[in-house]
Amino acid sequence: QKEVEQNSGPLSVPEGAIASLNCTYSDRGSQSFFWYRQYSGKSPELIMSIYSNGDKEDGRFTAQLNKASQYVSLLIRDSQPSDSATYLCAVNKIRDDKIIFGKGTRLHILP
């Protein structure tokens, strides 16, 4: 079982709709959770971080964390064509400095 699992997609969402991206992780000792966006041929860019259960909102983005279910999600409201990218879920464990990434979900916003 991979430590961080994501559906590779592609996930196609109409422009203006809500895109929902999901991620599960295997290690209950994970303490920090991240969503990175990666455009084709570019390096990952952090868009959200979340550390405690519940929701965290930043503009059109909402990260949701459920540690009991070992589940992290990212919602993108009012999806724009510029949101088309690969979204990487990443987790960090207590007293461990490295970040473990999932394979990423390709998101395609249909104009």
Next chain:
Amino acid sequence: GAGVSQSPRYKVAKRGQDVALRCDPISGHVSLFWYQQALGQGPEFLTYFQNEAQLDKSGLPSDRFFAERPEGSVSTLKIQRTQQEDSAVYLCASSSRLAGVIQETQYFGPGTRLLVL
């Protein structure tokens, strides 16, 4: 301010050749990470430095891979006797994180795209 820079941006190597990839982290960042990203995959952790100390090298795939950061700033990832399976993008990231502090943002460089023929 300047971000993380990496050089070269592209490298083509013949199988068996040695290569050296350079990373210049953000000034003052104590932590530096190397990742390997194969096509269609997420970044895979290779190794981590805090200042000049290499605290974790558990992700290095073989003893052909070696990393150093002798003065706690610039880092070099060296791959000896390159193989075709080493073809990937090598990403460097830095953060201001100190050990024991909740994870700080890692800022990624543009990567070095390595192709081994």
